[in-house]
């Protein structure tokens with residue numbers, strides 16, 4: 001008689017993770033093939049002309065002394081924003097908003113770019129106002145526009161799993177977007193729309209003062225960090241956002257892209273980026 005086959009106690013757990021689509025995005029060790037545990041094949045490196053990777057470590061400092069941006073956002077050529085302070089909030093008001101609630105309050109009526117008149121709800125962002133970990137996406141989709149909350153659709157479900165895989169709950173982190181109003185047909189916001197909204201996001205980041213930012217997809221990389229190199233090359237490479245202090249930024253793929261390209265390679269890449277961000281947080285309590 002041959003050796004008795006013991007049932008694999010981890011199999012139901014691994015099957016559940018596979019069904020949820022989070023295999024490879026979880027912290028716990030689960031029995032997966034050795035090849036799936038291998039480090040990412042592709043170690044992206046930045047071309048010389050791109051911003052230098054963040055010099056680590058960056059000390060966490062209060063931003064009280066940081067100068068808020070006082071330039072009025074660019075307005076979109078061909079679009080005339082209203083001149084009232086609700087439809088076109090003055091920069092000296094929002095740039096000195098003392099907290100997130102005041103910032104949301106003075107920007108939520110914004111019509112400074114053409115996305116404003118088309119929105120159903122202004123999606124300011126949500127989460128822990130003192131989060132150490134912040135995620136920045138592109139802009140609200142249909143579900144977000146309906147609910148007034150970021151990442152609540154399919155991509156949001158995956159983002160929640162990514163956050164959970166890092167060992168956090170959604171309400172422990174902060175989630176925001178480059179633009180706060182839904183672009184029609186979920187198109188990418190134009191550079192002018194993004195730049196018009198960017199001051200709000202920067203003030204939001206200053207107020208939250210996160211230790212690490214994870215950017216999702218190409219738009220925050222381009223519009224917030226000014227990195228013109230494609231996300232496939234830059235993901236996984238530390239960047240730096242200078243807002244009074246240097247904040248380390250880990251670019252990764254957008255969850256909507258992961259859902260479209262649901263391959264081991266893409267999921268391993270995202271998980272490797274998230275692990276790097278988590279390691280930074282653990283090393284800099």
Ligand code: URA
Nearest residue numbers: 137138139140150151
């Ligand atoms: N995609 C984004 O970039 N942001 C959201 O809030 C939802 C989907």
